[in-house]
Amino acid sequence: MSSYLKSHPTRDGFFGTYGGADLPPVLQPHFEEISKAYDTISRSAEFIRDLRYIRKHFQGRPTPVSHLKNLSDRCGGAQIYAKREDLNHTGAHKLNHCMAEALLAKHMGKTKLMAETGAGQHGVALATAAAYFGMECEIHMGEIDIAKEAPNVTRMKLLGAEVVPVCFGGRSLKEAVDSAFQSYVPQAETALFAIGSVVGPHPFPMMVRNFQHVVGIEAREQFLEMTGELPDMVGACVGGGSNAMGLFAGFIDDPDVALYGVEPLGTSSNLGDHAATLTYGEDGDIHGFRTMLLKDEAGEPAPVHTVASGLDYPGVGPEHAYLYRSGRATYTAADDKEALKAFYDLSRHEGIIPALESAHAVAFAMREAGKNPGKSILINLSGRGDKDIDYVTETYGFSVD
Incomplete structure (x- = not known):
């Protein structure tokens, strides 16, 4: 990686004053587990070899x-x-980090992938990764976006994902994130919340950027x-x-x-x-x-x-x-x-x-x-x-x- 990427973010996930991980106590150990696993697997020759194979021969x-x-x-x-x-x-570009997040989940012994989606591209990509690795998949999507992006909803379902409609608030991407987090808490032992962008608590902004x-x-x-x-x-x-x-x-x-x-x-x-x-x-x-x-x-x-x-x-x-x-x-x-x-x-x-x-x-x-x-x-x-x-x-x- 270049010098900028090696020095940003800090070890606790800050880009200047932005970033970090302000989490409720129930989620802190799970995100620490993800961070530790990523630090280990991202430097693993086996992981890099597997990801390169997937990118060339599947993506x-x-x-x-x-x-x-x-x-x-x-x-x-x-x-x-x-x-x-x-x-x-x-x-779309979303499969670049979804396949890598699924590899990480397998390394951690998880059996399920969870996420939010807006336009549905992240949901389709994660459902694809789940199918590839033989994992369960749960996707939360706002009702407005479900109506606008019907082809992607169909694709997610064909790939075996459970699509959860989100009908509160603005019924769009922010609410889909809220809904997915709520569903993730009781499933965190067996599921990975595969955040779909360079957002969320550390390590996801860094991790998704590096995979992209x-x-x-x-x-x-x-x-x-x-x-x-x-x-x-x-x-x-x-x-x-x-x-x-x-x-x-x-x-x-x-x-x-x-x-x-x-x-x-x-x-x-x-x-x-x-x-x-x-x-x-x-x-x-x-x-x-x-x-x-x-x-x-x-x-x-x-x-x-x-x-x-x-x-x-x-x-x-x-x-x-x-x-x-x-x-x-x-x-x-x-x-x-x-x-x-x-x-x-x-x-x-x-x-x-x-x-x-x-x-x-x-x-x-x-x-x-x-x-x-x-x-x-x-x-x-x-x-x-x-x-x-x-x-x-x-x-x-x-x-x-």
Whole structure:
């Protein structure tokens, strides 16, 4: 790993003032067990060998980097490239950490995997890992997201997972996390709560980033081979932030590479209409860790909105909060209309149907290309849009003004 990754986070899981593990006493020993097991297994030649085999022969890695020539020509200015995590098995980057978390669970003697999911990609990936390793699987998903992401719900059930509908509060990703934690407590002896992003108590922000680092390692090598130089700008959508941290990790020690996280601006900048945590949030605590947070008038996590179910979280990974405060990464936002236009444009002009989450990164590249002639932009196409096509076409038709 690079020098940054070796020194961040601290041993107790802090990125500057963000991170840590603020847990109820009943969960502390279980997370300490996970941390200890990860420290051991991540340095094990057997684990590394097994994970490399899975990535090559099951996941289909490495995924390619594609030059989006048609989109670049239409936008003018910078050349746009995409790391194709949509071609990873199950259609998104999520399997990178799910297979590794399942390996960890087997090492710990666990028999069940549990998780929350928003857009369903993490749920599908974890259900896939559970099927591969012969484990039980329980996925908590908000009712709103179940309705929007019906294809992924079907996939989870086909893979043998129990999908638990979450019908309280905003009935979305935050509530799915709450529900999964509640269910996990009495099952912690036999189950691993496989958190689906670089969020949650330590060691998950570090662990998920490290498992996703393969995206950045591959992309850096591939881009150099394609162009002979590093990209000028690297961008990815940010909800919790796992796909972004995976890509960023490959370039974070390259000072000439500018890192950009793209948050969901939803329908407006009004609280409740977006999920742009770093753009409009403040320091706070959620789900056992310190980060930046969108808060309501009572100081509680605020309701959020975005067309992309996988980004509708009122917090953000603590490492993103640290990179924002330190200035190493810049965070911007794309609204629903921009993301939908990018969804249609990438489909029509490149033959690639992106996930709505990834479409936020595409929108960023399209916006920035014209401002940066002679430069290169590499984005993470974190997932494919199969899960979104019914919702998009039924709601918006086959084009957007």
